[in-house]
Amino acid sequence: MLEVFVFSTLNGLVTGLLLFMLASGLTLIFSMMGVLNFAHASFYMLGAYFAYSISLKLGFWAGLLIAPLLVGAFGALVERYALRRVHAHGHVAELVFTFGLAFLVEEAVQFFWGADTKNYQSPDLLNFPLFTLFGQEFSAYRGFMITISVGIFLALYYMLTRSRIGIIIQAAITHPHTVANLGHNVPLIFMAVFGVGTALAGVAGVIAGPVLTTFPGMAVVLGSIVFVIVVIGGLGSLGGAFVASLMIGLLQSYAIASNLGMPDLLNWLGLEFSRDHPLNDLWTLTLPQIAPVLPFLLLVLVLIFRPTGLAGKREE
Amino acid sequence: MLEVSALNAYYGKSHILRGVEFNVKAGEIVSLLGRNGVGRSTTVKSIIGEVSPQGSIKFKGEEIAGRPSFEIAHRGVGYVPENREVFPTLTVRQNLMLGIKNDQKKPRWTMSEIFEMFPNLAERADVSGGVLSGGEQQMLSMCRTLMGDPDMIMIDEPTEGLAPKVVEQISRLLEEIASRGVAILLVEQKLNVALRISHRLYVMGHGQIVYEGTPATLKLADEIRSEWLEV
Ligand SMILES: Nc1ncnc2c1ncn2[C@@H]1O[C@H](COP(=O)(O)OP(=O)(O)OP(=O)(O)O)[C@@H](O)[C@H]1O
Ligand SMILES: [Mg+2]
Numbered sequence: 001m002l003e004v005f006v007f008s009t010l011n012g013l014v015t016g017l018l019l020f021m022l023a024s025g026l027t028l029i030f031s032m033m034g035v036l037n038f039a040h041a042s043f044y045m046l047g048a049y050f051a052y053s054i055s056l057k058l059g060f061w062a063g064l065l066i067a068p069l070l071v072g073a074f075g076a077l078v079e080r081y082a083l084r085r086v087h088a089h090g091h092v093a094e095l096v097f098t099f100g101l102a103f104l105v106e107e108a109v110q111f112f113w114g115a116d117t118k119n120y121q122s123p124d125l126l127n128f129p130l131f132t133l134f135g136q137e138f139s140a141y142r143g144f145m146i147t148i149s150v151g152i153f154l155a156l157y158y159m160l161t162r163s164r165i166g167i168i169i170q171a172a173i174t175h176p177h178t179v180a181n182l183g184h185n186v187p188l189i190f191m192a193v194f195g196v197g198t199a200l201a202g203v204a205g206v207i208a209g210p211v212l213t214t215f216p217g218m219a220v221v222l223g224s225i226v227f228v229i230v231v232i233g234g235l236g237s238l239g240g241a242f243v244a245s246l247m248i249g250l251l252q253s254y255a256i257a258s259n260l261g262m263p264d265l266l267n268w269l270g271l272e273f274s275r276d277h278p279l280n281d282l283w284t285l286t287l288p289q290i291a292p293v294l295p296f297l298l299l300v301l302v303l304i305f306r307p308t309g310l311a312g313k314r315e316e
Numbered sequence: 317m318l319e320v321s322a323l324n325a326y327y328g329k330s331h332i333l334r335g336v337e338f339n340v341k342a343g344e345i346v347s348l349l350g351r352n353g354v355g356r357s358t359t360v361k362s363i364i365g366e367v368s369p370q371g372s373i374k375f376k377g378e379e380i381a382g383r384p385s386f387e388i389a390h391r392g393v394g395y396v397p398e399n400r401e402v403f404p405t406l407t408v409r410q411n412l413m414l415g416i417k418n419d420q421k422k423p424r425w426t427m428s429e430i431f432e433m434f435p436n437l438a439e440r441a442d443v444s445g446g447v448l449s450g451g452e453q454q455m456l457s458m459c460r461t462l463m464g465d466p467d468m469i470m471i472d473e474p475t476e477g478l479a480p481k482v483v484e485q486i487s488r489l490l491e492e493i494a495s496r497g498v499a500i501l502l503v504e505q506k507l508n509v510a511l512r513i514s515h516r517l518y519v520m521g522h523g524q525i526v527y528e529g530t531p532a533t534l535k536l537a538d539e540i541r542s543e544w545l546e547v
Contacts, residue, residue, distance in 0.1 A: 164416070170403075171403050177385070181364050181389055181395045181397070182464055183389035184418075185384075186386065
């Protein structure tokens with residue numbers, strides 16, 4: 001039991017940090033634009049595919065370095081030459097644009113790389129068990145995923161809260177006019193935030209690609225969960241997004257590991273059930289089967305009890 | 317230093333500024349007076365580029381109308397907005413840091429000088445801006461703009477809603493700013509403050525300049541005061 005708990009906690013942590021790498025960029029970009037960027041997970045997917053192609057020629061590590069830069073540059077260009085223009089036509093236009101972009105990226109990925117799953121591999125250097133606990137192995141690659149995400153977050157947190165440029169970014173996101181009047185180039189700052197946000201999504205794609213498989217549907221799979229996280233955490237709140245990411249990562253991981261079925265739960269609650277019950281299909285669902293739905297269940301609960309999200313503020 | 321001519325501005329369809337003309341010379345304190353809603357704030361917002369202007373705004377001989385705000389600020393125009401806009405979640409020191417521009421050389425004021433001038437800001441350097449009193453927030457907002465070392469500073473109603481003692485402090489700061497060669501365009505409601513510190517004054521009415529003079533001439537112009545200023 002303990003080993004299951006330890007391992008699903010570690011795996012949940014890996015997933016949670018990965019989710020936060022997407023959610024942090026998405027929530028920052030939301031505070032800036034005022035709308036959710038539906039194409040955010042597409043940048044994650046591009047990260048994985050770019051890194052895959054680069055890894056074939058130059059190896060995994062070159063991909064880790066170059067792919068996020070390419071994705072970030074692409075993100076910055078999208079902001080500069082498309083979103084900024086669309087922004088003038090209001091929020092609905094922006095939403096429609098990001099929807100369209102998500103489709104476009106998915107089609108482009110299928111066109112250039114094909115519809116099949118790519119054999120994107122984690123580097124040989126990290127193909128060993130980091131430690132063995134209760135006879136179960138924890139791979140070095142997962143340890144690497146935790147290290148790199150935590151490292152990036154600490155650096156970003158320090159940059160955002162301590163440095164002058166971080167303070168300018170914080171202020172520009174909420175009061176762009178005031179900051180512009182003090183002599184700061186706010187459009188450039190927004191382009192940079194968009195670039196860094198999408199580059200982060202790119203990093204997530206690079207390191208998740210080998211574990212969660214690299215295929216054209218990967219953006220959709222993760223995208224919806226990341227939206228849920230950003231809403232649960234409270235739109236625009238980095239702290240809220242962090243808590244929600246870890247919560248969902250752990251929740252899913254525990255659910256999958258528990259291997260409990262409805263009958264077990266019902267028995268545990270002291271209820272009897274019979275096989276010929278009309279709702280038998282529902283009864284025989286196991287917790288791992290409903291794990292993918294849990295984030296949405298949590299979303300509904302949060303929206304019922306705390307409509308602004310965990311850390312969200314009520315709009316005036 | 318600043319020459320505004322034929323300045324028009326609109327909010328949507330409503331025509332707010334109707335051919336505003338005035339100027340500010342280097343080192344001068346110039347006040348823009350007028351009743352509520354005549355367009356004084358709109359005038360300074362047009363100059364900084366927050367409201368899009370039509371007409372001509374020349375600063376140091378160069379046309380700035382239609383340029384982006386950050387660029388106008390970089391050319392040396394400072395702006396302290398009417399509602400102060402102190403960032404409540406940032407500390408006093410961080411608020412001041414926001415005022416520093418990139419590639420700024422030898423500014424007239426450094427942060428330590430600002431703290432020397434305002435011991436109450438220094439004491440609360442690491443307190444968040446949101447907990448300061450109205451007067452302290454006004455000081456902070458003005459000092460934040462000074463950190464960017466403007467050659468001309470536009471201040472929108474700095475004494476609004478403040479106690480006489482604080483008003484006194486603010487007019488001393490204004491004189492200190494002018495003594496370092498910074499031109500001031502002051503939007504004011506309190507006639508006594510404007511009369512005491514200004515070199516020249518303009519009175520606005522219905523989106524136009526209706527009077528230009530000095531404190532001495534305005535004191536004698538009873539009909540101007542009763543028609544455009546007194547309530
Ligand atoms: N954002 C806005 N949208 C529409 N109308 C506005 C806006 N801001 C100001 N106005 C209108 O423009 C006119 C001039 O406003 P402005 O703020 O320049 O006045 P003011 O002279 O600064 O007076 P005060 O600050 O005492 O209100 C007013 O009639 C005001 O109602
Ligand atoms: Mg005003």
